[in-house]
Amino acid sequence: MIREPVTGAWLDIGPVGQISPGHARTLPVAGGPDESREIAVFHTLEGRFYALVNTCPHKAGPLSQGLVHGHVVTCPLHNWNISLKTGEAQGEDRGCVPVIPLKVDAGRIYLLRAAVLGENRRAA
Amino acid sequence: MNAPLSFNERRSLAPMRERLVVIGNGMAGCRAVEEILARDPARYAITIFGAEPRVNYNRIMLSPVLAGEKAFDDIVINGEDWYANNAITLIAGDPVAAIDRASQSVIARSGRIEPYDRLLIATGSDPFIIPVPGAELAGVVTFRDLDDVEKMLKAAEGGGHAVVIGGGLLGLEAAHGLSLRGMAVTVIHLMPTLMERQLDEAAGWLLKSELEARGQTILTGADTAEIVGDAGHVCGVRLKDGREIAADIVVMAVGIRPATALARGAGLQVERGILVDDHMVTSDPAIMAVGECVQHRGACYGLVAPLWEMCRALADAATGEPSGYEGSVTSTKLKVSGIDLFSAGDFSGGEGAEDIVLRDAARGVYKRVIVRDDRLVGAVLYGDTGDGAWYFDLLKKGEDIAPIREALIFGQAFASGGAQLDPSAAVAALSDDAEICGCNGVSKGKVIACIAGGAHSLDAVRGGCKASASCGSCTGLVETLLQLTLGEEVQSGPKSLCKCTSFTHADVRRLIVEKGLKVIPQVMQALGWSTPDGCASCRPALNYYLLCAWPGDYVDDQQSRFVNERLHANIQKDGTYSVVPRMWGGLTTPDELRAIADAADKYGARTVKVTGGQRIDLFGIHKEDLPAIWADLNAAGMVSGHAYGKALRTVKTCVGSEWCRFGTQDSTGLGVRIERMTWGSWMPHKFKIAVSGCPRNCAEATIKDFGVVCVDSGYELHVGGNGGIKVRVTDLLCKVATEEEALDVCAAFIQLYREQAWYLERTAPWIERVGLDHVKSALFDDPDAIASLAARFRFSQGFMQDDPWAQRAAGADAELHQHLAEVRPFPTQAILEAAE
Ligand code: SRM
Ligand SMILES: Cc1cc2nc3c(=O)[nH]c(=O)nc-3n(C[C@H](O)[C@H](O)[C@H](O)COP(=O)(O)OP(=O)(O)OC[C@H]3O[C@@H](n4cnc5c(N)ncnc54)[C@H](O)[C@@H]3O)c2cc1C
Ligand code: SF4
Ligand code: FES
Numbered sequence: 001m002i003r004e005p006v007t008g009a010w011l012d013i014g015p016v017g018q019i020s021p022g023h024a025r026t027l028p029v030a031g032g033p034d035e036s037r038e039i040a041v042f043h044t045l046e047g048r049f050y051a052l053v054n055t056c057p058h059k060a061g062p063l064s065q066g067l068v069h070g071h072v073v074t075c076p077l078h079n080w081n082i083s084l085k086t087g088e089a090q091g092e093d094r095g096c097v098p099v100i101p102l103k104v105d106a107g108r109i110y111l112l113r114a115a116v117l118g119e120n121r122r123a124a
Numbered sequence: 125m126n127a128p129l130s131f132n133e134r135r136s137l138a139p140m141r142e143r144l145v146v147i148g149n150g151m152a153g154c155r156a157v158e159e160i161l162a163r164d165p166a167r168y169a170i171t172i173f174g175a176e177p178r179v180n181y182n183r184i185m186l187s188p189v190l191a192g193e194k195a196f197d198d199i200v201i202n203g204e205d206w207y208a209n210n211a212i213t214l215i216a217g218d219p220v221a222a223i224d225r226a227s228q229s230v231i232a233r234s235g236r237i238e239p240y241d242r243l244l245i246a247t248g249s250d251p252f253i254i255p256v257p258g259a260e261l262a263g264v265v266t267f268r269d270l271d272d273v274e275k276m277l278k279a280a281e282g283g284g285h286a287v288v289i290g291g292g293l294l295g296l297e298a299a300h301g302l303s304l305r306g307m308a309v310t311v312i313h314l315m316p317t318l319m320e321r322q323l324d325e326a327a328g329w330l331l332k333s334e335l336e337a338r339g340q341t342i343l344t345g346a347d348t349a350e351i352v353g354d355a356g357h358v359c360g361v362r363l364k365d366g367r368e369i370a371a372d373i374v375v376m377a378v379g380i381r382p383a384t385a386l387a388r389g390a391g392l393q394v395e396r397g398i399l400v401d402d403h404m405v406t407s408d409p410a411i412m413a414v415g416e417c418v419q420h421r422g423a424c425y426g427l428v429a430p431l432w433e434m435c436r437a438l439a440d441a442a443t444g445e446p447s448g449y450e451g452s453v454t455s456t457k458l459k460v461s462g463i464d465l466f467s468a469g470d471f472s473g474g475e476g477a478e479d480i481v482l483r484d485a486a487r488g489v490y491k492r493v494i495v496r497d498d499r500l501v502g503a504v505l506y507g508d509t510g511d512g513a514w515y516f517d518l519l520k521k522g523e524d525i526a527p528i529r530e531a532l533i534f535g536q537a538f539a540s541g542g543a544q545l546d547p548s549a550a551v552a553a554l555s556d557d558a559e560i561c562g563c564n565g566v567s568k569g570k571v572i573a574c575i576a577g578g579a580h581s582l583d584a585v586r587g588g589c590k591a592s593a594s595c596g597s598c599t600g601l602v603e604t605l606l607q608l609t610l611g612e613e614v615q616s617g618p619k620s621l622c623k624c625t626s627f628t629h630a631d632v633r634r635l636i637v638e639k640g641l642k643v644i645p646q647v648m649q650a651l652g653w654s655t656p657d658g659c660a661s662c663r664p665a666l667n668y669y670l671l672c673a674w675p676g677d678y679v680d681d682q683q684s685r686f687v688n689e690r691l692h693a694n695i696q697k698d699g700t701y702s703v704v705p706r707m708w709g710g711l712t713t714p715d716e717l718r719a720i721a722d723a724a725d726k727y728g729a730r731t732v733k734v735t736g737g738q739r740i741d742l743f744g745i746h747k748e749d750l751p752a753i754w755a756d757l758n759a760a761g762m763v764s765g766h767a768y769g770k771a772l773r774t775v776k777t778c779v780g781s782e783w784c785r786f787g788t789q790d791s792t793g794l795g796v797r798i799e800r801m802t803w804g805s806w807m808p809h810k811f812k813i814a815v816s817g818c819p820r821n822c823a824e825a826t827i828k829d830f831g832v833v834c835v836d837s838g839y840e841l842h843v844g845g846n847g848g849i850k851v852r853v854t855d856l857l858c859k860v861a862t863e864e865e866a867l868d869v870c871a872a873f874i875q876l877y878r879e880q881a882w883y884l885e886r887t888a889p890w891i892e893r894v895g896l897d898h899v900k901s902a903l904f905d906d907p908d909a910i911a912s913l914a915a916r917f918r919f920s921q922g923f924m925q926d927d928p929w930a931q932r933a934a935g936a937d938a939e940l941h942q943h944l945a946e947v948r949p950f951p952t953q954a955i956l957e958a959a960e
């Protein structure tokens with residue numbers, strides 16, 4: 001088990017190969033302003049990566065478990081379609097989940113630290 | 125090469141000139157010099173340092189050199205005479221080692237010191253080497269300069285095996301060249317799609333198929349673990365999944381990094397690249413930078429077109445007429461002969477973005493343009509790139525495409541035709557003998573005649589003249605003809621599978637078999653899907669249809685499965701899962717019950733419930749704990765109950781003749797036999813079976829998909845019942861005398877349902893749709909039908925009856941269950957704890 005402090009604006013959460021295309025994996029964040037929450041990191045079939053807070057705006061379904069198509073994830077509980085780019089519900093449904101800024105550099109995935117920890121909202 | 129003049133000599137030759145020193149004799153550096161000379165040839169005394177021991181050449185043409193289509197001499201841009209005629213001092217083969225900004229001079233590796241008034245950094249990029257064991261072995265090369273090409277050509281002399289790591293533009297061009305040079309080439313690509321930065325899944329699949337047809341081995345989704353060596357030289361590559369591929373040479377083409385070491389060392393502002401302003405000036409006003417090594421307005425580029433624009437702005441500024449560079453939109457083509465591929469802009473969609481897709485399976489064409497707010501924002505073209513330049517132009521200019529939107533995908537000839545803006549006008553303008561359906565050779569005239577003869581729907585046209593009845597890519601054209609001919613009278617046919625296609629479930633099922641379609645992207649291409657990778661409706665359906673059509677051959681596509689089937693458990697409203705072990709025919713034992721009780725305690729099941737299907741459900745299990753609880757249940761002899769699947773659920777039984785005073789046959793025993801035969805099979809929808817020991821029917825067999833009611837003289841077999849949303853009592857299918865016959869009919873009926881029903885259609889609505897007579901005649905008209913259907917079912921079961929829980933418990937697909945990592949925030953930092 002690696003345990004090393006991570007500093008800087010971006011959190012390196014490891015190589016892209018950890019998430020197969022069309023899937024998502026989860027990143028629990030303990031002890032932040034929300035007590036505990038989970039981030040879902042998605043890998044689309046087009047090879048893009050996105051991250052959202054893992055909570056459906058409808059009834060808090062785990063979006064990480066949804067079906068990914070295009071840049072949309074279909075929530076596993078009641079089939080809302082959530083945009084991976086904006087976190088917004090598509091079509092007739094209304095609601096939005098926070099997007100965690102993500103970048104891929106040299107085969108590794110980075111998440112914006114402040115957004116992962118929910119610090120922007122602590123400040124607000 | 126002319127002997128370099130000393131600094132003093134040049135000073136005396138051109139005393140008024142400012143000294144311009146260029147680091148990098150590559151594409152951008154020399155182009156910048158050309159642009160400056162074109163504006164003001166007398167302004168600078170120019171010295172160019174080049175790390176490579178040769179003159180300026182066209183790097184992008186290294187691919188044709190490798191492929192044997194060009195020689196080095198053909199790709200020289202500026203030969204020795206150019207340097208001489210322009211009094212440029214070329215110091216080739218002596219790279220600059222440091223920049224001393226205080227004394228305004230550069231120091232070369234040889235120790236040579238060159239002072240400057242203005243310095244231009246054009247160091248390009250360094251190939252990225254993935255840090256795996258063995259990356260330093262002899263025989264591991266990159267693809268960046270002529271030396272690399274020479275190493276590859278040397279290796280290719282002996283034939284043998286080449287492995288190219290990286291299926292991007294560079295890697296594929298390397299693979300193509302090496303393959304033409306006679307090597308057996310394997311491309312290893314981490315992502316699922318080749319050139320995923322430029323191509324979507326559909327185009328990537330077409331490209332992969334074409335390269336495979338040319339004899340290359342393409343491994344996508346393949347992660348390199350190690351490069352294996354023998355006596356210091358590479359001999360193979362091992363993947364993380366354990367596969368090992370022989371290699372006499374390994375080409376690393378996984379990406380590039382701007383070469384910023386010099387600039388960083390000199391204290392210039394550097395992020396990913398050297399930061400420059402719109403005039404290509406770095407944080408030091410005396411130092412400019414251009415090419416792949418720079419970062420401009422947040423962007424770094426890896427193609428030449430933006431470099432040309434940068435060089436123009438740089439020369440304008442360096443000669444006192446600043447214009448400014450504003451960034452570039454790029455487009456890509458692959459230089460592999462015979463493969464036409466074009467990509468530009470952003471194809472990842474996004475808010476308000478809409479895809480327009482055109483597929484022509486017969487010609488192997490896939491075109492997709494992405495439109496947002498009436499502007500073209502991206503394009504991916506495969507097989508027919510004739511309109512690439514036109515799309516790229518629309519994209520760069522940000523032109524309003526609303527007026528030509530309908531015809532946009534058909535290309536410039538259609539869309540810019542003035543009067544032909546309306547695609548139906550374009551179709552109307554086609555001559556009568558224009559071919560509409562390529563597969564069946566049907567002309568426009570024939571289609572119109574068929575419509576005039578009474579075919580007022582797409583299906584009627586398909587039946588009448590066969591147009592659009594095969595690959596379906598002309599469906600849009602036929603529909604337009606129907607509209608043109610009939611106006612409002614067009615009858616809409618049966619509903620299509622989903623919004624991604626105009627084909628119905630029945631069409632898709634038939635065509636998968638007829639055309640031998642084997643994987644999802646292939647179905648989408650052959651049948652002209654209108655979206656790049658389908659949707660949450662069609663992906664699971666296609667996955668099932670392929671699984672059913674090609675048992676043992678088709679590899680299940682996890683991405684196309686709903687969460688329950690992906691995790692082999694039922695998701696609950698709080699995101700936890702329920703676990704239902706199979707209890708064959710509703711039987712259990714004290715040992716099983718003890719194991720269930722232990723598992724419930726150990727994994728904190730908050731509710732334990734007896735289900736309506738005669739087994740026990742454990743609620744509140746976390747996805748991380750699923751493999752462990754399954755391992756415990758497996759250890760007690762239990763397997764997955766598939767309570768989550770479009771699959772055989774349970775076989776409900778009553779006590780039957782063994783105990784019951786009314787029992788006529790061993791209903792429990794038969795139920796267990798039936799469940800042993802049918803468990804694990806994927807179906808269009810869930811499938812429930814029950815066996816009752818007498819007509820009192822305590823197992824409720826007459827509201828099941830398949831129900832057996834035992835009677836004195838044998839077994840009544842019932843089908844098509846449903847106790848769910850819309851209750852339907854079964855139809856009596858037949859009566860048989862023995863358990864063996866009952867099992868055969870059951871297997872045959874299930875297989876018929878598997879092969880013919882539509883995805884998400886249970887047996888009740890299926891039978892209502894096709895009629896009981898159809899089912900009976902399919903089973904009983906031909907005396908061999910039962911046997912052959914049952915044989916197909918049993919064959920397919922040979923691949924299905926492998927407990928998915930046991931596979932997961934043994935470590936399969938562990939990533940589906942594990943968190944990526946855990947983050948523990950602290951006031952000033954975060955702790956990241958890896959999951960493994
Ligand atoms: C657990 C159970 C209820 C119980 O506690 O008894 C159950 C639970 C669910 N049923 Fe059921 N059904 C259960 C027996 C039934 C029965 C009774 C039976 O099988 O004898 C029926 C009526 C019989 C039938 O299917 O004809 C039944 C008709 C449905 C339906 C309606 C199906 C239909 O064709 O109309 C649905 C909805 C669907 O499948 O789309 C459904 C869907 C569901 C789902 C999967 C809802 C969902 O999508 O989450 C529930 C999953 C809960 C879970 O996580 O376990 N469940 N469900 C029963 C599991 C049986 C088992 O051992 O596998
Ligand atoms: C095989 C191949 C195929 C390509 N195909 C295409 C294509 O089809 N289309 C396209 O648009 N682009 C293509 N590219 C990319 C294109 O070649 C680059 O974008 C372009 O060459 C970048 O120009 P540059 O001047 O920034 O870097 P370069 O051309 O790499 O020039 C940088 C030069 O600086 C030298 N240098 C580095 N450090 C020092 C130092 N310290 N001292 C002295 N000299 C130094 C290097 O040796 C090099 O010669 C291809 C590239 C390759 C390798
Ligand atoms: S009837 Fe079935 S689907 Fe409805 S709440 Fe009960 S278990 Fe869930
Ligand atoms: S919780 Fe996501 S759709 Fe209901």
